[in-house]
Every structure is written in structure tokens, then in C-alpha cells.
Amino acid sequence: MSLKPLDSPKHLDLNSMKELPDSYAWSTVDGFPSSGSSEQVPVINLEDPNAIKHVGHACKTWGVFQLINHGIPIDLLVNMEASGKKLFSLPIQQKLKAARSPDGVSGYGVAPISSFFPKHMWSEGFTIIGSPYEHARKLWPRGYRNFCDLIEEYKKEMNKLANRLMWLILGSLGITKGDINWVGPSGELKEASPALQLNSYPACPDPDRAMGLAAHTDSTLLTILHQNNTSGLQVQREGFGWVTVKPIAGALVVNVGDLLHILSNGLYSSVLHRAIVNRTQHRLSIAYLYGPPSNVRISPLSKLTDNVHPPLYRSVTWSEYLGTKAKHFNKALSLVRLCVPMNGFVDANDHNSVLVG
Ligand SMILES: C=C1C[C@]23C[C@H]1CC[C@H]2[C@@]12CCC[C@@](C)(C(=O)O1)[C@H]2[C@@H]3C(=O)O
Ligand SMILES: O=C(O)CCC(=O)C(=O)O
Numbered sequence: 001m002s003l004k005p006l007d008s009p010k011h012l013d014l015n016s017m018k019e020l021p022d023s024y025a026w027s028t029v030d031g032f033p034s035s036g037s038s039e040q041v042p043v044i045n046l047e048d049p050n051a052i053k054h055v056g057h058a059c060k061t062w063g064v065f066q067l068i069n070h071g072i073p074i075d076l077l078v079n080m081e082a083s084g085k086k087l088f089s090l091p092i093q094q095k096l097k098a099a100r101s102p103d104g105v106s107g108y109g110v111a112p113i114s115s116f117f118p119k120h121m122w123s124e125g126f127t128i129i130g131s132p133y134e135h136a137r138k139l140w141p142r143g144y145r146n147f148c149d150l151i152e153e154y155k156k157e158m159n160k161l162a163n164r165l166m167w168l169i170l171g172s173l174g175i176t177k178g179d180i181n182w183v184g185p186s187g188e189l190k191e192a193s194p195a196l197q198l199n200s201y202p203a204c205p206d207p208d209r210a211m212g213l214a215a216h217t218d219s220t221l222l223t224i225l226h227q228n229n230t231s232g233l234q235v236q237r238e239g240f241g242w243v244t245v246k247p248i249a250g251a252l253v254v255n256v257g258d259l260l261h262i263l264s265n266g267l268y269s270s271v272l273h274r275a276i277v278n279r280t281q282h283r284l285s286i287a288y289l290y291g292p293p294s295n296v297r298i299s300p301l302s303k304l305t306d307n308v309h310p311p312l313y314r315s316v317t318w319s320e321y322l323g324t325k326a327k328h329f330n331k332a333l334s335l336v337r338l339c340v341p342m343n344g345f346v347d348a349n350d351h352n353s354v355l356v357g
């Protein structure tokens with residue numbers, strides 16, 4: 001993604017700004033951060049024998065929940081948070097050495113969705129896909145090793161948790177191992193190629209007019225997010241507006257992404273969310289973006305469709321969908337939606353047309 005002229009390195013150094021430049025001031029039209037509702041996102045205890053029921057209900061009604069007793073060692077979360085903090089507090093010149101290349105996804109820079117908005121977001125990000133080695137070496141020519149080891153450990157633990165959560169979520173829909181064709185030998189969902197997104201939101205001189213990360217849904221099956229103790233994440237709930245996800249020490253936020261929306265034939269909707277900023281506190285979040293193996297075609301599970309409930313989406317691979325998202329952003333999901341006319345034919349507008357019933 002190319003940097004616009006406004007994105008000079010000087011402007012990326014949010015930490016040194018004493019007032020909000022006009023290019024960072026959002027108006028109502030741009031999606032100005034309005035005040036939130038006092039509703040609460042469900043908190044689910046993974047050790048609860050009824051967790052499956054609660055997870056199903058949360059996915060159906062909210063598309064997001066907070067998870068406690070998830071089994072991720074607290075030390076690992078603390079260490080990740082410390083590493084993220086260390087990374088973003090490097091001098092801007094150093095961070096720019098690991099800048100995302102114009103045609104790449106990994107590396108340091110503005111939020112990948114920035115190009116779709118007329119104003120800049122009050123945040124900086126670091127995206128990791130595959131090995132962090134190349135970029136970490138540029139940030140810390142001598143000390144990259146610890147960072148790389150930590151990232152690998154985090155990905156390993158998050159993958160186990162994501163897998164466990166996926167089976168719980170699929171289980172809540174009545175889906176079992178035989179219904180999914182990307183299951184490995186020991187019953188695990190085959191290794192996806194996950195992404196890690198570290199987000200930093202410096203304290204902001206004019207938080208009421210700034211946007212940390214604009215409203216979006218994740219393209220994933222699910223996302224597992226660790227936020228530090230500063231609030232800022234908001235999710236949209238129909239009928240309630242924007243609801244703040246209150247930080248709970250040690251809890252993780254799990255949200256439904258677009259691919260799970262497709263897989264569940266819309267039974268579990270991906271949740272619209274955004275991050276706002278505040279005047280005094282630096283905020284950090286670490287998102288583990290979990291998807292299926294990149295070449296697997298994801299389509300509504302046949303167990304969830306019949307004559308009355310025809311498939312609402314055509315099949316896509318994760319990489320195809322990421323491409324659509326990168327090009328069309330919030331129109332991506334509707335672009336893979338099939339139109340279902342009364343005669344029972346599904347018109348995909350392309351060669352993927354499917355006959356129903
Ligand atoms: C594997 C992914 C998923 C990406 C793109 C790529 C790497 C970074 C992810 C995010 C992270 C921030 C929000 C989002 C919307 C963005 O702009 O970059 C995400 C996007 C998606 O979920 O579509
Ligand atoms: O910072 C947050 O809480 C949200 C981050 C997010 O939505 C993302 O990285 O996809």
C-alpha cells in the first residue's frame with residue numbers, strides 16, 4: 001500500500017505531536033467516534049462445562065466475547081505486551097527500517113486499511129506473517145533473537161487455543177469432525193497461516209476528534225485479541241450502537257471474522273469493531289488473526305443449508321478473500337454473497353453458480 005504525501009515519517013511520529021493535525025481530525029461523515037453504550041460483551045469461562053452453549057449464544061448475538069481461563073500462560077501475555085511496547089517506543093527512524101514494503105503486508109506502518117479513509121488514524125502497526133526474522137533484524141540488529149522466539153511461542157499457543165475455540169464454535173452449530181475436510185490426523189484443524197497484528201495507540205492531544213483504528217470486520221475465521229489495561233476497543237451491536245470492550249486483566253477478546261460468517265452461512269455474523277484513543281494513556285493490542293489453510297475453499301457448511309436455507313455465499317479461499325478485502329474493503333463480504341431469487345436458482349454472477357434444491 002503506497003504512502004500518501006501526508007504520511008511523511010514526521011507525521012507518523014504520533015508520540016511527539018502536541019496537537020491534532022487536520023489530516024487526523026475525523027468528522028461525523030468520516031465515522032467520527034460517537035459515545036458508547038453501557039452494555040457489556042459476554043464473558044465466557046472456557047473451563048465452564050456449558051462453555052459450548054455460551055459460546056454459541058455469544059457468536060449468534062454479539063459476534064464477540066471475552067474469554068477467561070483460556071489456558072494461555074499469563075507470563076506469555078505479559079512478555080508480548082512488553083515486547084510490543086519496546087518495539088513501538090523505538091525511534092521512528094529505526095521503526096521505518098522495518099517499514100512494510102509498498103506491495104507487502106508484513107512490517108511496520110499505518111493500519112493496512114488506511115487507504116480507504118480520507119483521514120489518518122491515530123495508530124501505528126506492525127504486521128507479522130510467517131517468520132518475523134527479516135523485520136526484527138532491522139529493528140534490533142543484535143537483539144532480534146528473543147523477539148523472534150517469543151513470537152513463535154505466542155503463535156504456537158494461540159494456534160492451540162484458536163483450534164479449541166473453532167471446535168467449540170463449530171460444535172455449537174452441530175458440526176463434527178467429519179463435516180470439515182481440512183482436519184489433520186489428530187483431529188486438529190489443519191495449520192492455517194496466521195497473521196499477528198500489533199497495534200499501538202499513543203496518548204492523543206484531541207481524542208474526541210481522532211480515530212485509532214476505523215470500523216472494520218476481520219477477514220478471519222476468528223481473531224483472538226489481547227488488549228492492555230487501557231480501554232479503546234468498541235464493537236457494534238445492533239440496537240445498542242458502539243459498546244466498549246472493558247479490559248479484564250488476563251482475558252482475551254475473541255471475535256467472529258468474515259470467513260466464519262461464510263462458513264456458518266450467516267448464522268454467526270462477523271462483528272464490526274474499531275479502536276478509539278484517549279488523552280493520557282498509551283494503548284497496545286495484539287491480534288492473532290486465524291484463518292484456514294490458504295488454499296482450502298470455504299463455503300457455507302452443507303449441514304447448515306437446505307431448500308429453505310440455501311447457501312448465501314460462494315466459496316472462497318482465505319487468500320482470495322484477503323485480495324477482495326484489500327481491494328474492496330467493507331464491500332468484500334457482499335461481493336461473495338450469492339443472490340437467491342424466488343425460483344431457487346442462485347446466481348453467483350460468475351462460473352460458480354450453484355443450483356439449489
Ligand atoms: C491476514 C490479514 C488480515 C488483515 C490483513 C492481513 C494482515 C493484517 C490484518 C489486518 C489487521 C488490522 C485490521 C485489518 C482489517 C487490516 O487492515 O489488517 C486486518 C486484515 C483483515 O482481517 O482483513
Ligand atoms: O486495538 C484493538 O483493540 C483492535 C485491533 C483490531 O481490530 C485488529 O487488529 O484487527
Ligand SMILES: [Fe+2]
Pocket residue numbers: 216217218223273287
Ligand atoms: Fe480487527
